[in-house]
Amino acid sequence: MMEDPLEIVAALRRATQLLQGFAPDVELLVEALERYLATGGATPLEECLGLAAAPGGRSWAAQEAQERRDRALRAMARQTGWGAVRMASEIAKYAGNGWTRDKARATLPDRYAGTYKQHLFEAFRAAPGGDVPSSAKQIRRIVSGGH
Structure with a gap:
């Protein structure tokens, strides 16, 4: 090197x-x-490279992380068929319990593979500081394709 x-x-x-x-x-x-x-x-x-954030704007890395988070939440909605209220409840539960335990992990726990918790893990892993919205209004907007 x-x-x-x-x-x-x-x-x-x-x-x-x-x-x-x-x-x-x-x-x-x-x-x-x-x-x-x-x-x-x-x-x-x-x-x-054209990647600098505008003053007061978000970096390309933050935008990319939010998109990964939102894709995981949309995948969770597709897999479970849950509405925004149920998803918000599950996100809040995972934030208070599961993520506390899982955030130190570098990889997905095997027991989550193929379950809705896989998508929760991916959403929290992608979100800087574990910033995953838990309000039904925000979840509804994300799942519908808005940001």
Whole structure:
């Protein structure tokens, strides 16, 4: 692994040359790296990639985590057929009991596989700080595809 910053910059410059003309997704990365290198690193790479959060906005990582959380809750709704009130109740119970025990786990407990608790675990794992809504109104909005 390279540790010398100048070697890393040289490797990035070589990579941008080698990757030019590839697929549009790769070209996007090449252009972002070129912008980053052109500023001598003064512009954060996240900004060059177009990933910087707007002032007062949420980071791309927070948005992605919320989407993973919401997908897990929608999967739970599909699997169980429960309404928002029942889901809110189960979320509150898991937050107060199950998550307290499970949050130290890196992986899904085997006993949850294929059950609604798998989706609860995934929702809480995805949510920063275990921020999973437990109000029926919020659950209804998420399950219906809103954010």
